[in-house]
Amino acid sequence: MRRKKQSAAVREYPITPVGADCVSLGPGFLRTALDTVRTRTIPFVLERCEAEGRFDNFLIAGRVKPGPVRGLMPFDDSDAYKLIEGASLSLVNTPDPALAETLDRLIETIKIGQEPDGYLTTWFTVDPRHPPAPWAGDSGARWAGEAGSHELYNSGHLFEAAAAHFRATGKRSLLDVALKNADLLVRTFGPGKLAVPPGHQIVEQGLVSLYRITENRAYLDLARFYIDLRGDPDGREPYGEYAQDHLPAARQRTVVGHAVRAVYFYAGLTDVAALAGDRALLRASFRLWRDLAGSKLYLTGGLGARHEREAVGGRFELPNHTAYCETCAAIGSVAWNLRLYRLTGDGRYYDLIEGTLYNCLLAGLGLDGTSFFYVNPLEADGEFAFNHGARERSPWFDCPCCATNLVRFLPSLPGLVYAFEKDRVHVNLFAPGSARLEAAGTPVVVAQETDYPWSGSVRMAINPERPARFTLRLRIPGWTGHDFLPGGLYKYADEAMRPPLLTLNGNELRCPVIRGYAEIKREWQPGDAVEIDLALAPRRVVADPRVAADRGLAALTCGPLVYCVEGIDNNGSFDGLSLPAGVELERERRVDALGGAWAIAAGVPDGNGGKRSLLAVPYYAWANRGSGPMKVWLPRR
Numbered sequence: 001m002r003r004k005k006q007s008a009a010v011r012e013y014p015i016t017p018v019g020a021d022c023v024s025l026g027p028g029f030l031r032t033a034l035d036t037v038r039t040r041t042i043p044f045v046l047e048r049c050e051a052e053g054r055f056d057n058f059l060i061a062g063r064v065k066p067g068p069v070r071g072l073m074p075f076d077d078s079d080a081y082k083l084i085e086g087a088s089l090s091l092v093n094t095p096d097p098a099l100a101e102t103l104d105r106l107i108e109t110i111k112i113g114q115e116p117d118g119y120l121t122t123w124f125t126v127d128p129r130h131p132p133a134p135w136a137g138d139s140g141a142r143w144a145g146e147a148g149s150h151e152l153y154n155s156g157h158l159f160e161a162a163a164a165h166f167r168a169t170g171k172r173s174l175l176d177v178a179l180k181n182a183d184l185l186v187r188t189f190g191p192g193k194l195a196v197p198p199g200h201q202i203v204e205q206g207l208v209s210l211y212r213i214t215e216n217r218a219y220l221d222l223a224r225f226y227i228d229l230r231g232d233p234d235g236r237e238p239y240g241e242y243a244q245d246h247l248p249a250a251r252q253r254t255v256v257g258h259a260v261r262a263v264y265f266y267a268g269l270t271d272v273a274a275l276a277g278d279r280a281l282l283r284a285s286f287r288l289w290r291d292l293a294g295s296k297l298y299l300t301g302g303l304g305a306r307h308e309r310e311a312v313g314g315r316f317e318l319p320n321h322t323a324y325c326e327t328c329a330a331i332g333s334v335a336w337n338l339r340l341y342r343l344t345g346d347g348r349y350y351d352l353i354e355g356t357l358y359n360c361l362l363a364g365l366g367l368d369g370t371s372f373f374y375v376n377p378l379e380a381d382g383e384f385a386f387n388h389g390a391r392e393r394s395p396w397f398d399c400p401c402c403a404t405n406l407v408r409f410l411p412s413l414p415g416l417v418y419a420f421e422k423d424r425v426h427v428n429l430f431a432p433g434s435a436r437l438e439a440a441g442t443p444v445v446v447a448q449e450t451d452y453p454w455s456g457s458v459r460m461a462i463n464p465e466r467p468a469r470f471t472l473r474l475r476i477p478g479w480t481g482h483d484f485l486p487g488g489l490y491k492y493a494d495e496a497m498r499p500p501l502l503t504l505n506g507n508e509l510r511c512p513v514i515r516g517y518a519e520i521k522r523e524w525q526p527g528d529a530v531e532i533d534l535a536l537a538p539r540r541v542v543a544d545p546r547v548a549a550d551r552g553l554a555a556l557t558c559g560p561l562v563y564c565v566e567g568i569d570n571n572g573s574f575d576g577l578s579l580p581a582g583v584e585l586e587r588e589r590r591v592d593a594l595g596g597a598w599a600i601a602a603g604v605p606d607g608n609g610g611k612r613s614l615l616a617v618p619y620y621a622w623a624n625r626g627s628g629p630m631k632v633w634l635p636r637r
Helices: 029-051 056-061 076-093 097-113 122-126 151-169 173-188 203-214 217-229 259-276 279-295 327-344 347-363 401-416
Strands: 023-025 418-421 424-427 433-439 442-450 457-464 468-475 490-492 501-504 517-524 528-533 538-543 553-558 561-566 585-589 598-605 611-618 633-635
Touching: 023 029, 023 401, 029 076, 029 401, 056 076, 056 097, 056 122, 076 097, 076 122, 076 151, 076 401, 097 151, 097 173, 151 173, 151 203, 173 203, 173 217, 203 217, 203 259, 217 259, 259 279, 259 327, 279 327, 279 347, 327 347, 327 401, 347 401, 347 561, 418 433, 424 433, 424 442, 442 468, 457 468, 468 528, 517 528, 538 585, 553 598
Parallel strands: 424 468
Antiparallel strands: 023 433, 418 424, 433 442, 442 457, 457 528, 468 517, 490 538, 501 528, 538 553, 553 561, 553 633, 561 611, 585 598, 598 611
16 A cells, blocks of 8 residues: 655644643532542552552663563553653643642653663563563564554653643653654654554554644654554555554544554544544544444543444444443544544534543542542443452452543643634633633633532633733533433433523623524623633433434433432332433432432332332442442333
């Protein structure tokens, strides 16, 4: 297969997120998650990584410390990088000299493990013939076993961590390590050189991050080369559908294989397509998204139907009890959707970001900040060992990729709230706090007051430094319409709610809604205020009838949240629990072990002519009071 010539022009996404350094989250739902990760999860994960030898491996590789490599996975190095990335992002939100010093120490340790030419995968440096896992390959040659060795995967997370640390601190310590490794990859891979694609994708995203910092076109070209290698059998044995290596990227139409690999690949593909202006790759990304949203997406935003090979599954194959829905896949889905939004400004992608974030993704982290879900099923009976051998939240895993990925992702939350393009300001998520940005050449402060997602009322103060004409794009969540998530898989079974109400300085406002955003174009004055009132109430959802697992069933939602029933709230049994048409649903406040979350209560038929009580809690908060049965979907009759 002939390699594509690299385009001379490099573009950028038209929409830019407002960086976390310009956003301050006030007390509320997202801030609680942010604080939990900062105060509990980062210290806990650091302690576990040090105890299990993640950083010792760099010393062993550098022959400073004796012994065989520690750990069970060929990608254990990536846990160290993800921890550093998340901790660096946390420093942006909350300066912490002690944490900054800790990162300096960890980075000095990582430097010791790097080989003189820039190579950095500790298990291979220590003993290439004896990998931590047999499937990692034992050829003794660099990248010869890339299908399982995770050498390029480790590099990708190194690059992302280095970019985050450099932007957060201005220090080049980890960036120089990353650039040395990236330069080795550039010398090794490419047309006329080694033509082996990553076994597990993410190096493509990492190379783009380094390109943005350095403007070294070689990094972007190498990311493009890796994308173009997918599905090309010239001179090698393809990895197959499992690693999205069955067809050239531009010809792929269906989401297949390992769910995390898939969404990481699509995010990297979208980066390359956007920057290179490659329409064929862009069309492929949009096609793949439609396949996912229209046939392979769980109500919670999770993806991955099969435990076998952690795979996506076929169209409408969405079992609840045996759902995989890996936390890492939810994080990768957010990354991919963020890129599609930045290309198009289409609210559908943020609808899926919000639905995934508030449900499947946050379910991966316990409310205590030190317990985790690797797998996020939509039904549990206390018997099926869904959580990598566990039946409840786990304090750690032999493969802790999801725990360290949560550390990596959650500190980035402030950067998801706002974005801008030229003379447009985008409000994408509702969260109390403020942001400093620029619109039409004028500094502007946007401040939100809200208790979202527990309330649908949002007040937004718009304060330009001086009168300025620009457009405020205010996302109208898709859940206010007919579908809970974009793609058409999940529709409301109940009557339509009233449309959102908007006011400007106390006066009712009517404005066009374009691609999911209310667009308010005017000359803004200091002190202007926009209010939006979203009809937030419990509602029943039904699935597309082609989803066999959900036929005859309904689920509860309220605003962006999916709800579930747990045995602890329902006398230990779901016998007789149902969600028939006309059932009266009420919200009630719970301040106990669920951190003040709202629950949903109802009186439902018990099947014997009487009634029994039903209590549902937000899905993200389940299993925080011990193990037990749980269901998202209940009979409609």
